[in-house]
Amino acid sequence: MLPDPAGARPVYRHLARAIGALILDGHIALHVRLPAERELAAALNVSRPTVTAVYDLLREDGYVHSRQGAGTWTSLPEGRTPSGIARLLGPRETAIDLARAAPGLPEETIVEALARVAPHMAAHVHTPGYHPYGLPELRAAIAERFVRRGLPTLPEQILVTAGAQHALTLVLGLLCRPGDRVMTENPSYPNALDAMGRAGLRTVPVPVTDTGWDVESVESTFRRTVPRLAYLIPDFHNPTGCLMPEHERVRTLRAAERSGAWLVIDETLTDLALDGPAPPPFAAHAAPGSGAGRLITIGSMSKTHWAGLRIGWLRAPAGLVTELAGQRIVTDMGGSVLDQLLALDLLDRADALLPDRLQQIRDQRAALAQALTQHLPQWRWHLPPGGLSFWADLGEPIATALAEQAWEHGVRIESGAHFATDPGLFEQRLRIPYTAPPDTLREAAHRLATALPAAQSRPASSRRRPHWIA
Secondary structure, eight states, rough: OEEEOOOOHHHHHHHHHHHHHHHTTTTTTTBBBOOOOHHHHHHOOOOOHHHHHHHHHHHHTTEEEETTTEEEEEETTTTOOHHHHHSSSSOOTTTTOSSSOOOOHHHHHHHHHHHHHHHHHHHTSSOOOOOTTTOOOHHHHHHHHHHHOOOOOOOEEEEEEEOOOOOHHHHHHOOTTTTOOOEEEEEHHHHHHHHHHHHEEEEEEEEEETTOOOOOHHHHHHHHHSSEEEEEEOOSSSTTTTOOHHHHHHHHHHHHHHOOOEEEEEEETOBBBBBSSOOGOOOOOSTTTSSSGGGEEEEESIIIGGGGOOEEEOOOOOOHHHHHHHHHTOOOOOOOOOHHHHHHHHTHHHHHHHHHHHHHHHHHHHHHHHHHHHHOOTTTTTOOSSEEEEEEEEESSOHHHHHHHHTTEEEEEEEGGOOOOSTTTTTTEEEOOOOOOHHHHHHHHHHHHHHHHHHTOOOOOHOOOOOOEE
């Protein structure tokens, strides 16, 4: 997982920085033993004194610690924050945040909702408040939402979770074991990839390009690798924005059925259809009595409403929902009653709230498109039919360097490498969300253009695509 040190000077500092970055990114887990100096030197084709210097520098910076006779172990330096946490934290006050594709909620919307749910909350305080499956009323509302979209669903098939990420983690914990293969798109949602990595799963990537999925590759991967589970984002894919056509959904579903794999469909962005109607549920394409029994749909209010509610859900066979609820209570005996009451109120008013929400996002998408065309005409991107971001091709592998320079100009943005199944990929890409107001997006594009020359002026050896060593 380390880049080829050839051409870097001094080599030991180059390698130490790379290992430290992998630890912060979660590609190398905390509290694990690193290879012995002799083994790492042989793998990297460098001298043992070089590796000794690497480990000395990592110890000095707090990334590792050593115990006599027990080897060298990874650790988190004091005062440093793992990248997964840093991505969720707010930027400094002067920065424009393009790292998080999550919209806010109008103040009056939440204030009015709080006033409406207060009497219902008062009625609940006389109960224990534990709802491991979720509030019955909310489960029923989510089930009805699937019914309206063309997929018959009972409340018993719904588990309310603390967001879609929580739902995915529960599924991985119940259905997978360390070493299992999981098919996933490449690129994909970074937090989902992190969850798979922490569960010790082996990702089997299938590409998603600007034009979408290669369904033949998907079918072949199911057939050749027989994954335990597949995780897909077919609706306004994060980060590419692509929408999987209906015929490809059918072929993907049939391939999963033939392989016996569990299929997890992430519908977090489904309602954010900007250029047409929202697609029907993926599970609606399953034939009765077929592989629908091994199909799980996860969703959330984070993208359509507000991530701060921490309300998500999964739809699955009722028996599996019971098993997942049992998995859940080990660490989380039930979600916040207040958040669930708020979610219920907002879902009941979705038909009134969503049209204005979608128009706001369309306006922001148009503003970002115009700004990129004006300030960065050399970049290539396509207008996604829904979702919350562009997947821009910079034309050269400078995304990490540009992200660093952009921070100096008051813009926080993530390199495309954060969305890759393997380190070193998508260095020519940036995900650029259009969740900020139009004027803010125009200023962000201007700042990115200002930061670009410094990123391009870095030595070629520091920004070429790395050679990765397993």
